Amino acid sequence: MSTLVSPGGVAATLPHEVAAATPMPDIMPPVKQRKGFLGFLWRNPTIAIGGFLVLLMVCVAIFAPFLWTKDPTALAPAMRTREPSAQWWFGTDMLGRDVYSRVIYGTRVSLTVGFSVAICASLIGLVIGLVSGFIRVADAVIMRIMDGMMSIPSILLAIALMALTRGSVGNVILAITIAEIPRVSRLVRGVVLSLREQPYVDAAVAAGTRTPMIIIRHILPNTLAPLTVQATYICASAMITEAILSFIGAGTPPIIPSWGNIMAEGRALWQVKPYIVFFPAVFLSITVLAVNLLGDGLRDALDPRMAKRL
């Protein structure tokens, strides 16, 4: 028998009959995997549910006049405080206005305020954060101001601002935006500072790349994910703040049918006619919930590390 023995001592030919190992059984059921866009939604149900509800609310806001609504501001003193019925789906308020129509139109106010604040606060916060992250001198001053602003509870800050201005949707957006800016700029500054530590950004700086180029190439792409997540949360909290401001009489003028206003008007009667408060409350809660779910889902999907933290 010719045996070829390798340096390690293993024979290259079979020295004896083959002894096969008994295969081990699996002890748990196999893992199912779903692929594609539907798979993504399956793995991120919060994005699917939140996204669907947000889209639905956007449609409601856009198509409010076509959703069997009446004039939301039309007074009908003869029809005051009617209970919900086939004629008035959500009943009527103290002045005989159709609560259903007011709630549907209220979607417009909430979404306008939510989206506007989210966009404005993100953009302004982004600029302040970038300046603060890149210019050492400005950083000290800006961050002290931001610290101070963050020490003022945001609703109180908005209330104080609203007390000094005439109630209008624009001023509400402005007041809430100012209150939300510090959080965004802190976030952006944090990203900038941590990125500046990264070797590849360091290398870009050393190579003489100009700051705007560094921002476009390295900073913005990395800021986008956390900023988007933050923006959704700002949108949600802005909608709540708007409702609170209107509810306590420091928000949009009463003539505008916003959910907070409808609730403020129903407040005096809530023990006997709870539906006036109930319907806008449900709409507000669902809309905010939808935006929050979307935010949670985006956070989990965009940044698994952040998902673990919060």
Added chain:
Amino acid sequence: MFAYVVRRVLATIPVMAVVALFVFSLLYIAPGDPAAVIAGDQATPQDVERIRESLGLDRPYLVRFSAWVWDILRGDLGVSIFTNLPVSTMIAQRIEPTLSLMIVTLILAISIAVPMGVVAAWKQGTLIDRAVMAFAVLGFSVPVFVVGYLLAYYFALEWDLLPVQGYTPFSEGFWPWLENLILPAIALGSVYIALIARITRATMLEVLQQDYIRTARAKGVGQRAILFLHALKNAAVPIVTVIGIGIALLIGGAVVTESVFAIPGLGRLTVDAILRRDYPVIQGVVLLFSFVYVLVNLAIDLLYTLFDPRIRY
């Protein structure tokens, strides 16, 4: 240690100064003429001028600011436009209900939220965990006044278990006092519970991954001791930090909660002041709350050593 405390206390002075500067400057930042806004639509030019004067808007910014700061340092927060009473007196009359509400909410929220977060982290991925997380999202999404009305409608009106509205001073007995605060505290606490439960869960999940938890398990330590001694103590610093930061939510929410439950506290004072455009009162309340907020967070900072021996000053 002492030097650290001094340094830390001194470090809050600039923050408070910025808060004061900012609150003061709101009068100047606000678009339009605040004096005209405050005077209202039916006001005569003389009314507007009188208010401009009482707000000090007729004097130069810096002069007015230094006078204002000096007043604050002496405890003078100005005079109400509507009642002509000193703002500090008005605040003092209304502080007890608000303080009571905040303390009850704080105790209630922490004692519910921390165990909730711990259990959710322990049972990660199970139904319990999902329920806690769902509750947290709901807590963030359902505004405080909605929770307030729901609670009041069922627990007070339908089932008649607790008083609907109002406040009983502590001096009239513990139970009457507490009875009136339970529903408002739950309503006000819902966001706060959601916040604390979420951070507790997240921090605990991270801590439970640590090698020393594995060591404790390998020693045969029971589940409860692992969670509440080995893990929670390590998770304490982030949790306590968020508890401090979240007090801002309580302060903002108190304004609304007091309106819903007709509690005659600082929140009601603020809301009434808004309706009367009584800016000095609003300014005083905002300033007070902001300072309290800064001081609470300072205290929490100083408490870190209790939880983590690695933090040395």
Added chain:
Amino acid sequence: MALLEIDQLQVHFRTPDGINRAVDGVSFHVEAGETLAIVGESGCGKSVTAMSMLRLIPEPPGKIAGAIRLNGKNLLELSDREMRQIRGNDISMIFQEPMTSLNPVLTVGRQIGETLRLHQGMSKAQAEAKAVEMLTLVGIPEPGRRVREYPHQLSGGMRQRVMIAIALACNPKLLIADEPTTALDVTIQAQILELMRDLKHRVGAAIVLITHDLGVVAEVAERVVVMYAGKKVEEAAIGPLFRNPRHPYTQGLLGSMPKLGSSLHGDETRLAEIPGLVPSLKQKIPGCVFASRCPHATDLCRSVAPALELKAPNHVAACHYAPREGAMAA
């Protein structure tokens, strides 16, 4: 009867992209008082094996099957409560990372005392006194002061000594040491190994030493189990294994080893580079798990998984081509 018997142990983990078969059918035993080493590259399943002996594998996502018998009693059938009474008492464990394996917010004394209070019902004072005693035993100077200190006040070597003190506090029958010296400086490594050898004789515990460092194995082990990709590929007493390794993987591991007796510390004693990567454990491998990296692999190896065979007295290996002693002679 052996002190510990591992029988067809399987530890699988559910991951988003498939089942990770970290340990798949491993059997071996540990006699009372002996030192058994489990060696292999990182990811071969040796640490998972160690963790599963104390049932420290989180379930889910993990799942353990097979049997782990301590004095004939299957640990996998015990309740959580019964299992806790074994952990730290009958079987205890030392981990790789002394820097992170001690709880940073509890004093050293409390962490040693905790096991004593749990398993021996000692009072707080008794436990502290015993903790001081244990610190003395593991050679920590000023034990009376150290007992009240926190882990961050100790050096890495001291912390590992504290870990050993915790592990030995209740006189366990079996000590599992998972890479106990890997994270330490070379000089400290030698001290810790010396300490473990010394204490083993005094306490009389059996040791299962998990390591990738054959130098450490040569110094302390009596018997060796070689693992690769979740399987045991070879097992023998230390002498025969080092002198006459049967499995090509073991041969590869020993490839750059200096002869026994020469310097065993330093980088040259680390595992030799074997070309290729450990295969993913998420796919079932039809043939021999080592075939993808084996210099001698044939079609047979790639299609039929070799059984563990007795190649010489007390020497088993899983390789179709490794000669049996009888065949060698013929």
